[in-house]
Amino acid sequence: MRRAQTLRTWLEYLRQTERLATIEKQVSLQYELAAVTKKLDGVKAAFFKQVEDYSIPVVSGICSTREQFAEAMETDPYDVIRRFTEAVASPLPCKQVGNDEALVKENIIREDIDLMRLLPIPVHHEKDAGNYLTAALFIVRDPVTRKQNVSIHRLQVTGKNRLGALLLPRHTYHLYKQAESAGRALECAIVIGVDPLTLLASQASTPFGVDELEIAGALRGEPLEVVRCETVDIDVPAFAEIVLEGKILPHVREPEGPFGEFPKYYGPRSDKEVVEIMAITHRHQPIFYTIVPAGYEHLLLGGIPREASLLQSIKQTVPGVKAVHMSLGGTCRYHAIVSILKRNEGEGKNAILAALANSFDIKHVVVVDEDVDIFNMEEVEWAIATRFQAERDLVVVHGAQGSKLDPSTDEGVGSKLGFDCTIPLDSEPMRYLRIKIPQYDGINLEDYL
Template sequence: VANSLRQWLAELDRKGLLKQVNKEVDLHYELAAVGKKADGRYALQFNKVRNSSIPVVTGIAGTREIMAAAMGVSIKEVAERFAQAQANPVECVLVASGKSPVKENVNYEVDLGSLPIPVHHEKDGGPYITAGVLVAKDPRTGIRNISIHRLQVLGPNRLGILILPRHLSHFFRAAEEAGRPLEVAIAIGLDPLLLLASQALTPPGFDEFTIAGALYGQPLELVKCETVDLEVPAQAEIVLEGRLLPGVREIEGPFGEYPKYYGPASPKPVIELTAITSRRNPIYQTIVPATMEHLLLGAIPREGGLLQVIKNAVPNVKGVHLTPGGTCRYHAVIAIDKQNEGEAKNAIFAAFSSSQEIKHVVVVDKDVDIFNPEDVEWAIATRCQAGRDVFIVERALGNKLDPSSDNGLSDKMGIDATVPLDAEPGRFERIRIPGEEAIRLEDYLD
């Protein structure tokens, strides 16, 4: 298993999925633009970045096929595999500093200007770190938590951060109420399994690093930080250490976000950095926002959670998909092997309860390919009557980054596109041509 960025890049290279960019690129838009062009096709390593000697990689897991390959399963098994890993976490191991490549360089003077941090979108407030996994501990319990946050460079050793109301925000509020800073560490340059683990929807008090171990099939190696009481992945390329400052807010944003709109500028918490450690010749990693890489990192862990929740309500669920057109967050397609009338609607209720962000849910029968948008649309077109099969719940909690929401208040819609169990035999039989699947067209062409 590739359990470092370098091993993963070597694997992509073997498969012909890593391309080297030796033409000089500007960090201002150009790098992001080239990365976006390659999105969904291959990973890029930029070896010549203007004003920097550090190479930059992006798009290291930009398709569902590559994510599935990293997880060692087929596309259809991805949600189940993630759910299994989350249910069977593997404890991390601590290694000595001497055994950790990210300690090859240790510097207590932090200058973010020394890193090749891109400006991605036109209206972004400045350069942003987008692929940093932030580690923090609950000040009340000491239990570790990890999450990715957009981090705007505000000064040589200062970052602005967006903290949506989840675990890190609870920790920071507790620290702030006690008038204390919250220690953080940000690991950059990681493999896709560790990035995926950081995105798990977990109950409070669950250390997501242990999901990475389960996905690897071996414990994740951690190493102690230099200036904060935290542990970070020993194989990371770069680690920034610092503290979220109590009572301090500075303007952060705007920032081009995953729904392909800008998240607005507003006063946000600030991290003051106290150390930077890195490999001798580090590789910097960036995720171009709203690319498939970004969307899939959100989708797969959510699909794992979604599958688990639906199984409790409708045990005969066959698969779930958070579709790219739905930003991999807002639209869920669920396949069931319907045994009782009404199960499709129960599956829809369960889906809404699994994640606030889910907004529109379609349930189809098991013969429909949930990863093929045309097949799903065909099911809606031919198996659904809106008056009977569509229902709407107004003003539930949704996602603030959805610009059509009322500051996060969002309507939810369920669509039952399953065939009624009492339909007369033959009425919904899919046409087929015997032998079609086995035909190779090339064999028939001159």
């Protein structure tokens, strides 16, 4: 069995490799759970056995380093983007199983749905409007093509069986608006507690009509097993921990937010779409999974799929592109570092323009030669310091669409910058020759100390 076959097999792998912290002390849903998780960010996953008076444990931080996502794929960190790109290009159809094989069907609740009574849903940040689902796959189906769409949305508990949902203008929103214009609700399934690869697949940048669960199957190297929901026409991972079945109500909007988002600022309060939950299914002794917003897990989950998309976009313009990195300091959204093998003058600037065109979120782009380690920010800063001159190497674009969650923009409109830190092809050889100490790589300090 693969180490990331299910959430439970992955947690066992983390436990065996001493990267799962088990917290026996009772913790509060309000801030304390998020605070402890944040203290462990990038070091260990946090498994809370006693959350207030709930019988359900909570886990967070299950993949908070690039290396852990590589381990889930059973490859090395430098191969992650290639593997992800291949999975997006060659999705693997899911395998349908019956209720008797699907552990998520071990318990079925159809009556008296009370989300906060049943589930330990946390409050993460000081000014958050309430309890939020932050790590749930949100699955809807196109009634025409029968293809599903999978994404993750912030979901605020606003009533016993109601959630306020932030739906950005992408695939789920498109299907919802189609249904709403016909006066219909859009059925949905909200899936809590899946393996890291299925989570990662949900964030893939794909054309409309691609089922991200099939990308998850390609990442795993075998079809993802799915089962049909009880009350809605949606297929969900058969070994998920918890599934909420519901519908997005037509012509209903209710206040949602504020909520602490990935830029480490709050998304504002406004009227949003509303989900009504009609049924819950779950495994015996289910595990609730949450992501602390703006933590490493949150940032990397969005950053790695964006890197795959960015690499393909730049390659169409600059075939010599070697690698890309959406940095943590740029929230894995706003800053892109690009490595290229430059064969022609001007390719550095072309790479900048291609990167900016890939996503409106991208705000600053740094392009370097392939001798610079783009995952080492000290190296990147060194390249800016010693290979960049603003007069010839700076690209500035004003009045461009950016992220509305970036508080420095004017309602999402702002400026973009590109730094071409590539060496001029006609430079004198010694001018940019990096210093090197012979024998350095072969030195073992234990032989000397």
